[in-house]
Amino acid sequence: MPHDHPALADGALVAASHWFVHILPFEATRYLVAALGVYFVVSIAGARLLAGRKIRTARPGRRQMAVEFLVSLRTAAVFALSGAVSMLGWEAGILKSYDDPARYGWGYFWLTVGVLVVAHDAWFYWTHRLMHDPRLFRRLHRRHHRSVNPSPFTAYSFDIGEAAIHAAFMPLMLLIAPISQLAILVFLTHMIVRNVIGHSGYELFPARRNGRPVFDFLTSVTHHDLHHAQAGWNYGLYFTWWDRLMGTEHPLYHEKFAAAVRRPLDGSAVQAMGLAPLSATKAR
Numbered sequence: 001m002p003h004d005h006p007a008l009a010d011g012a013l014v015a016a017s018h019w020f021v022h023i024l025p026f027e028a029t030r031y032l033v034a035a036l037g038v039y040f041v042v043s044i045a046g047a048r049l050l051a052g053r054k055i056r057t058a059r060p061g062r063r064q065m066a067v068e069f070l071v072s073l074r075t076a077a078v079f080a081l082s083g084a085v086s087m088l089g090w091e092a093g094i095l096k097s098y099d100d101p102a103r104y105g106w107g108y109f110w111l112t113v114g115v116l117v118v119a120h121d122a123w124f125y126w127t128h129r130l131m132h133d134p135r136l137f138r139r140l141h142r143r144h145h146r147s148v149n150p151s152p153f154t155a156y157s158f159d160i161g162e163a164a165i166h167a168a169f170m171p172l173m174l175l176i177a178p179i180s181q182l183a184i185l186v187f188l189t190h191m192i193v194r195n196v197i198g199h200s201g202y203e204l205f206p207a208r209r210n211g212r213p214v215f216d217f218l219t220s221v222t223h224h225d226l227h228h229a230q231a232g233w234n235y236g237l238y239f240t241w242w243d244r245l246m247g248t249e250h251p252l253y254h255e256k257f258a259a260a261v262r263r264p265l266d267g268s269a270v271q272a273m274g275l276a277p278l279s280a281t282k283a284r
């Protein structure tokens with residue numbers, strides 16, 4: 001397309017390519033370390049120790065995990081592209097970020113980390129619900145749900161459009177407020193760790209004696225596992241509050257959680273209604 005400032009446009013392209021090449025290894029490594037780490041620690045080394053926390057009997061197949069792995073690397077490339085464009089926005093003074101994490105004080109630093117996590121949870125919940133609209137699902141969210149029985153490698157297994165929606169969050173936040181690069185790194189690390197754990201297939205969150213989650217405001221592994229088993233419920237990423245507020249939490253979530261941690265839930269609907277625990281449900 002013709003433009004008035006070819007040198008400027010070419011310069012932007014060169015700069016974006018430069019940033020892309022530098023950010024891609026970081027994005028890919030972030031995924032690889034978290035997914036491979038959780039896979040080897042939980043599914044391989046800890047498999048016997050955690051046998052009593054396996055959510056379903058069936059294991060995800062190797063072919064499924066290989067596809068998820070490759071698709072996730074494509075997502076890392078989309079994230080790196082978004083990172084490269086963000087760096088251009090930062091250099092142009094449009095996006096606000098800074099080097100020294102103590103520049104506005106450590107109170108502000110941790111506040112931005114907290115705000116990022118809470119805001120990302122809201123962004124994820126609402127964009128996720130939107131992607132479940134039948135008109136958008138096929139184009140944006142089908143790939144992620146091909147993993148009916150998820151594995152740690154499912155974490156970034158997204159269609160390109162979905163990856164772009166997730167990637168848009170950070171630049172949007174940097175339009176609003178200055179956030180230090182270290183705060184972004186802490187946020188991104190938390191994001192990938194929670195994401196990978198949520199797809200691990202083992203309930204790793206602590207449970208009370210009565211079968212309820214200790215941290216009931218957090219989405220457990222069972223919470224997101226149920227979303228893959230039976231889409232239409234449990235859209236939340238980190239917290240359960242949006243699902244509870246909007247009435248989209250799976251009605252049998254607490255029963256399924258209790259079944260996953262092998263504890264009887266008081267007044268259990270599983271026993272009362274004679275429903276099978278999730279471990280007995282067959283993966284498609």
Ligand SMILES: [Zn+2]
Pocket residue numbers: 128132141144145227231
């Ligand atoms: Zn979904």
Ligand SMILES: [Zn+2]
Pocket residue numbers: 144150154199224228
């Ligand atoms: Zn998922």
